[in-house]
Amino acid sequence: MATLSGAVGGLVLRNPVMLAAGILGTTGSSLRRAARAGAGCVVTKSVGASPREGHPGPVVVQVEGGLINAMGLPNPSYKNFQEEIDLARQGGVPVVASIFGDGPEEFAEVASGLDADCFELNLSCPHAERYGSEIGCEPSNVEDITRAVKKSVDVPVWVKLTPNVADIVSLGKAAQRGGANAVVAINTLKAMAIDVETGRPILGNRFGGLSGPAIKPVAIRCVFDLSAALEVPVIGVGGISSWEDAAEMILAGAQGVQVGTALAGGYGIFGEITAGLERYLVRKGLTLMELRGAARKTP
Ligand code: RRO
Numbered sequence: 001m002a003t004l005s006g007a008v009g010g011l012v013l014r015n016p017v018m019l020a021a022g023i024l025g026t027t028g029s030s031l032r033r034a035a036r037a038g039a040g041c042v043v044t045k046s047v048g049a050s051p052r053e054g055h056p057g058p059v060v061v062q063v064e065g066g067l068i069n070a071m072g073l074p075n076p077s078y079k080n081f082q083e084e085i086d087l088a089r090q091g092g093v094p095v096v097a098s099i100f101g102d103g104p105e106e107f108a109e110v111a112s113g114l115d116a117d118c119f120e121l122n123l124s125c126p127h128a129e130r131y132g133s134e135i136g137c138e139p140s141n142v143e144d145i146t147r148a149v150k151k152s153v154d155v156p157v158w159v160k161l162t163p164n165v166a167d168i169v170s171l172g173k174a175a176q177r178g179g180a181n182a183v184v185a186i187n188t189l190k191a192m193a194i195d196v197e198t199g200r201p202i203l204g205n206r207f208g209g210l211s212g213p214a215i216k217p218v219a220i221r222c223v224f225d226l227s228a229a230l231e232v233p234v235i236g237v238g239g240i241s242s243w244e245d246a247a248e249m250i251l252a253g254a255q256g257v258q259v260g261t262a263l264a265g266g267y268g269i270f271g272e273i274t275a276g277l278e279r280y281l282v283r284k285g286l287t288l289m290e291l292r293g294a295a296r297k298t299p
């Protein structure tokens with residue numbers, strides 16, 4: 001049987017298929033369940049310095065090819081979140097805390113206040129004033145925030161990038177300069193849906209972030225370009241819902257993949273993807289490392 005285990009972005013994982021931030025990451029019990037269902041590691045919902053209720057509803061709408069959400073970073077603050085991480089750890093895989101802030105100091109405060117196995121910096125939520133992509137679209141912010149968090153913790157730091165820019169590679173390079181152990185690409189694409197009867201935007205926030213199969217080709221392209229340009233590992237996320245999608249992301253250069261929207265179909269997705277990847281590697285006579293970035297190699 002092909003092995004899927006190995007190091008990814010400073011963590012040693014039994015397999016490279018992770019639970020993406022935001023989906024089922026609010027409670028320790030759902031994180032633990034994802035771990036027990038076979039995820040290689042689990043990423044929490046993003047937490048910040050102060051409690052937030054999030055945007056007014058509706059906060060999610062189904063569209064062709066996926067979902068548009070505008071949750072608006074609802075979270076209890078890092079001061080009320082450690083017990084969820086501790087519970088998640090019972091799943092037996094690394095727990096990655098997704099965190100957000102309005103600048104280097106706030107990011108460092110949140111990271112220092114949590115005991116997690118790794119931090120994923122949310123510099124990419126597309127619909128929150130003062131946070132996410134509003135600051136993460138500027139390379140100097142990405143670099144400064146990454147450096148500040150790296151200084152304040154002694155576990156790996158991943159940086160989740162926004163695709164809502166002309167040049168995602170410049171953001172990846174900034175994260176790398178700041179000392180990131182990996183970059184994660186991509187967060188959701190800025191999007192909107194309008195109800196033709198009322199003539200009004202459907203989401204309470206009017207616009208939100210598109211996830212699901214519709215964004216997979218965008219994510220594949222971002223991972224392809226980032227992994228060609230960076231030395232740090234790239235973790236691919238965006239529309240992965242089958243082992244074929246995961247294989248495609250790895251062929252593009254990803255060292256790990258994250259699954260989010262596809263969890264709507266149940267926790268079985270982790271086992272399906274890892275079993276499919278193992279069979280595929282055996283059939284192709286390849287190791288995971290040989291598969292990684294193979295689409296970039298010239299014949
Ligand atoms: O909470 C959200 O609305 C949210 C976040 Br933090 C994010 O990073 N990406 C997204 O699509 N929604």
